[in-house]
Amino acid sequence: xxxxxxxxxxxxxxxxxxxxxxxxxxxxxxxxxxxxxxxxxxxxxxxxxxxxxxxxxxxxxxxxxxxxxxxxxxxxxxxxxxxxxxxxxxxxxxxxxxxxxxxxxxxxxxxxxxxxxxxxxxxxxxxxxxxxxxxxxxxxxxxxxxxxxxxxxxxxxxxxxxxxxxxxxxxxxxxxxxxxxxxxxxxxxxxxxxxxxxxxxxxxxxxxxxxxxxxxxxxxxxxxxxxxxxxxxxxxxxxx
Amino acid sequence: xxxxxxxxxxxxxxxxxxxxxxxxxxxxxxxxxxxxxxxxxxxxxxxxxxxxxxxxxxxxxxxxxxxxxxxxxxxxxxxxxxxxxxxxxxxxxxxxxxxxxxxxxxxxxxxxxxxxxxxxxxxxxxxxxxxxxxxxxxxxxxxxxxxxxxxxxxxxxxxxxxxxxxxxxxxxxxxxxxxxxxxxxxxxxxxxxxxxxxxxxxxxxxxxxxxxxxxxxxxxxxxxxxxxxxxxxxxxxxxxxxxxxxxxxxxxxxxxxxxxxxxxxxxxxxxxxxxxxxxxxxxxxxxxxxxxxxxxxxxxxxxxxxxxxxxxxxxxxxxxxxxxxxxxxxxxxxxxxxxxxxxxxxxxxxxxxxxxxxxxxxxxxxxxxxxxxxxx
Numbered sequence: 001x002x003x004x005x006x007x008x009x010x011x012x013x014x015x016x017x018x019x020x021x022x023x024x025x026x027x028x029x030x031x032x033x034x035x036x037x038x039x040x041x042x043x044x045x046x047x048x049x050x051x052x053x054x055x056x057x058x059x060x061x062x063x064x065x066x067x068x069x070x071x072x073x074x075x076x077x078x079x080x081x082x083x084x085x086x087x088x089x090x091x092x093x094x095x096x097x098x099x100x101x102x103x104x105x106x107x108x109x110x111x112x113x114x115x116x117x118x119x120x121x122x123x124x125x126x127x128x129x130x131x132x133x134x135x136x137x138x139x140x141x142x143x144x145x146x147x148x149x150x151x152x153x154x155x156x157x158x159x160x161x162x163x164x165x166x167x168x169x170x171x172x173x174x175x176x177x178x179x180x181x182x183x184x185x186x187x188x189x190x191x192x193x194x195x196x197x198x199x200x201x202x203x204x205x206x207x208x209x210x211x212x213x214x215x216x217x218x219x220x221x222x223x224x225x226x227x228x229x230x231x232x233x234x235x236x237x238x239x240x
Numbered sequence: 241x242x243x244x245x246x247x248x249x250x251x252x253x254x255x256x257x258x259x260x261x262x263x264x265x266x267x268x269x270x271x272x273x274x275x276x277x278x279x280x281x282x283x284x285x286x287x288x289x290x291x292x293x294x295x296x297x298x299x300x301x302x303x304x305x306x307x308x309x310x311x312x313x314x315x316x317x318x319x320x321x322x323x324x325x326x327x328x329x330x331x332x333x334x335x336x337x338x339x340x341x342x343x344x345x346x347x348x349x350x351x352x353x354x355x356x357x358x359x360x361x362x363x364x365x366x367x368x369x370x371x372x373x374x375x376x377x378x379x380x381x382x383x384x385x386x387x388x389x390x391x392x393x394x395x396x397x398x399x400x401x402x403x404x405x406x407x408x409x410x411x412x413x414x415x416x417x418x419x420x421x422x423x424x425x426x427x428x429x430x431x432x433x434x435x436x437x438x439x440x441x442x443x444x445x446x447x448x449x450x451x452x453x454x455x456x457x458x459x460x461x462x463x464x465x466x467x468x469x470x471x472x473x474x475x476x477x478x479x480x481x482x483x484x485x486x487x488x489x490x491x492x493x494x495x496x497x498x499x500x501x502x503x504x505x506x507x508x509x510x511x512x513x514x515x516x517x518x519x520x521x522x523x524x525x526x527x528x529x530x531x532x533x534x535x536x537x538x539x540x541x542x543x544x545x546x547x548x549x550x551x552x553x554x555x556x557x558x559x560x561x562x563x564x565x566x567x568x569x570x571x572x573x574x575x576x577x578x579x580x581x582x583x584x585x586x587x588x589x590x591x592x593x594x595x596x597x598x599x600x601x602x603x604x605x606x607x608x609x610x611x612x613x614x615x616x
Contacts, residue, residue, distance in 0.1 A: 095495075099531050117495060140529075147531030147565055168531075169563050169574035175606050 018045040019131040022059070025068040026051040030116070034066065034093075037120040043128060053079055057088075063131040066123075069094035069105065077108050084109025087206035089130045093123070102144035106198050109205030115140035133207075133214040135195035142168040145194055154197035163190035189220065196221055253430035254423050261419035262312050265363060268415075269305055269356035273298070277353060280346025287347060289337040297330040297350060301357055308360035320361050324373060327354050327361075332380050340388035344400055351381050352404070355412040367416045374409045381405065457497055464490040485523065488559070492525035506534045508542045512562060512573070515550040524556045532566035537613065544596035545611045549575045552600070552609045569615035576608045 021038055023046060025031040031049050038044045048059040051071065065083065069076055069092050083090050092105045097115040105113050111130040114122060115138065122138045129136035137145075145156075146164040156164070159180075166176040167187070177184040196215045199208040215221050281294050288294050304323045310316040327350075334350035335343070342348060358373040382401060389397040467486055470476035476483045496516070509530055516526045537545070552575050553560055560577040579602050589599035597612045 117491070143529060143531045143563065143565070147567070149532065149567065165565060165572060168565070169561075169572075169610065170576045170606065170608055171561065172576075172606060175576075175601075175603070175608060178603070179601070179608075 018043055019064065019128060020045050020047045020062045021064050021066055021127055022046070022048040022056045022062040023066045024050060024053050024056050024071070026071050027068075030068070034123065037123055038066075038127065041124050044124065053083070064089045064091055064111075064127050066091050066093060066127060067110075068092075069096060069101070075101075077104055080105060080108040080110050081203075081205070084111075084205040084207040087210070089133070089207055089210075091126050091130050097140045097144075099144035099147050102141055103148060103150070106141075106144075107202040109203070109207045111207055111211065112136050112138070113141045113144070114138050133210040134218070135192045135199075135211060135215070137164075137167070137191050137195050139168050139171045141195075142191065145198065152201060154194075154201045156194050156197060157190075160190045160194040160197075163187050164194050167191055192220055251427065251430075254426040257426040258419065258423055261415070261422065262363060265356070265359055265415060266305075266309050266312070269353075269360055272353055272356055273301060273305065276346060277349040280349045284342060284345070284347035287339050287342060289339065293333055293337050294347075294349075297334050300326055300330050301350070301353065305357055305360060308357070312360065312363055320365075323361055324358060327357055328373070328376055328380070331377055335380055335384035338384075343384055343388045343397075344404060348384075351377065351384075352408045355408050359412040359416060363416070363419075367413060367420070370412060370416055374405075374413070378405045378409070453497060456493075460490060460493045460497065464494065485525075488525040489520065489523060492527055492559075493520060496526070496528050507539075508534055508537060508545060508571070508573075509564065511542060511546045512549070512564065515546065515553050516560075516562060519553050519556055519560060524558065524560055526553070526556070526560045526562060528562045528564075530564040530566070532564075533568075534564070534566040534571060535568050535615075537571065541596060541613055544598075545571060545573050545613055548598050548600070548611055549573055549609055552577070552607060555580070555607075570613065572610065572612045574608070574610040576606055579603065579605055579607050 021044055023031055023034055023038070025034065031051075035046050035049055039046050047062050048056045050056040053065070053067065053071075053076070056065070065088060067076065067080065067083075067090050069080075075096075080090050080092060090110045091112045091114060092110045093114040093116055094101070095116045097113075102113045111133070112126045112135070114126050118138050118140060126136045126138060142164045146161060146168055163176060163180065166179055167173065170176060170179075173184045173187050176187045180187065192215075196211060199211040199215075202208075212221075216223050277298060281298055285291050285294075304326055307316070307318045307323060311318045311320075331350045331354050334348060338348040354377050355370075355374055358370055362369045362373070381404070385397050385401045463486075467476065467483075467490055471478060471483070478484070496513075509528075512528060516528050519526050549562065553562070556575075556577040557580045558578045560575060563572075563574045565572045586602045587600070589597075595613060595616065597614075599610055601608045
């Protein structure tokens, strides 16, 4: 189960201030476990933890909030919308990884979704990518995107869809690259481009705009590609 | 149960109901032709302008009636409209050879019989065509009546003509209309009954699935509980590989139960879960993740999707991941598991009957099998 260590080593490890993270979870054991995962990485600093979003944020600003979706028996999707609209980067993690839940979380403006069982590496990489306003697509998120049948779904190219599907199946970008006979870098590009298309769909949120802006800066998409869909049925051309 | 199957079930019941109507139509047509027309023709034999033409017409009606009956009951392809033409020609012929003063008697038999024989030909074609034939019949009749009537009897003949047309036309039309209503009623009754039965079996299936899940949850919870207890009391060592393995297995089983969101188990998922259960009993933690709503698949296709994976899953030793991604026109099933002993590199790929594609790949790290069905 390899995470995307290649890109992370090159992009995120370039020195500077450490990324600050707050963790919100109502299970002390999970909270402690995730805290120890993140704290073990020198690029990350856990600044606050707790079982209540407002209390945790009151402790001060933070680059990324890692939010357990189900808090005290309630799904906190409205909280995700509220925070994302205000520009707070939210990474949602949950044991509820039904596609409908994941897509609702993306629509609400969360930067990423992570299934609780996806493990340490994905968790660290997701938080780091989120802090840089870059997409990170763990396999559970890829599965939700590839199975999306809503009429409002963004139009993915065949290559993007195939990359998502194979990534969801194998959880190994190296294996996907071999299968598709392209480089790992290109696999990641297809997957990330698919994710960025989701940032263009649904309600606008400050976090979505930040993802889009960074994607343009990184050359992942062209500015002229960012248009409101006139027709969801129209096919989208991949980058050459 | 799909809408298509409900429709077919309804159609079968409606066809059975409709059989009664068809038998009635045939009985009326031939009953009239033999019981009324034969004595009519025989009794007026000497009065016809060309007697043998009346008999020939009568035989032609029988031939058309037999062909129409064969079509009604056995689906014989017969040329409906040319046969209607034959009936109308005989109709005109009989009017022409009937003496003027006998125009309203049984000598002019075809006029009153054509409606029933046309009905045999047009039974399932709606009431429109039948009305058209009856109108043509009325026009020929009117020409005959006008040609035959004398000045003195003109008004009375027209009145009789209207009565006659009304009497011979209304009954076949009524039968067609009544059978149409009956067919519709049977169809909707059968469809709603089939829907009710489908709903009931779905409810039973859901209850069964629920019970099955409860049972499995009980078993898994017990195992997980004992494991946690041992860990808490220090009897089990978290550093012990066997303990780690047991934890991974229990976690995978619980995760799988949480992920099962289908009310009624889909047959493909059911088959895959059975394979996964076998692997789990051998101590291999397996993730089974299904995305999307599975379309209805033939048994043969389901088998082709599941079997190659079952074979590979049986060789899994460490962990395995099974995914199902479903769309209305595509289902992709995949299995990945760490590569154990075996050739370092291997790759097969073949389309199975062009309906389900299969590939198998192994490298140093991973064994990866995928089956993919695409709607033709």
